[in-house]
Amino acid sequence: MVTLSPNLPIALPWFNRPSPEVAPDLLGCSLVRRLPDGQVVRGVIVETEAYAPGDPACHAYRRRTPRNSIMFGPAGQTYVYLIYGMYHCLNVVTDADGLPSAVLIRALQLDAIPNWISPNSKSGAKLKVDRIAAGPGKLCQSLQIDLSLTAKELHPTQPLWIEHRSPQFVTDYSQNRVSFVQTTRIGLTQGVDIPWRWYVKGCPAVSKV
DNA sequence: TACGGGATCTGT
């Protein structure tokens, strides 16, 4: 189920749909990060959440502001924000120009622990690969994503892009060896009941609850 | 200009 090899990059128009459609379609796709030194890191997307116009949990719910203005733009751009003063979250802007919506990428399945991450936690325990990009904050940490990567096109010429599902994943999904779960979103105070979170069933990287 | 809260994570 883990994709080690490159697949076809997803072109921008693919993201030009309502976020609740794009979010489940992103499961099984690979998020790819090219670092300044040329190193490329790939991870399979296993958990996503959708945010859309009229949704009280959406950063753009009230109005357009400097921070959320990227969400109003054309689909296929990154929207990165800082949360709790210490973590970053990565979104993909979706839907038509003018409609503020995005998909939060919450977890990745990595194939290896990136070499800039210590293989041991602070308490000394060995980190599991499955948990390195488990959660939106850890995901950005594991791929060195910060505010400098916001408002970038998802394209192979850029520091971030997304690739289509591997043939293996497509087969596994169509034969029900892999399935998705749809449920409510995490960590919100508003829009708590909207079931716009999707994840790959049985994946260790997916948030509990 | 000041203030308070947040799409999180870790250790107690």
Next chain:
DNA sequence: CAGATCCCGTAA
């Protein structure tokens, strides 16, 4: 379950 830590939206 509290604390870390800072940007940004809202109110003044």
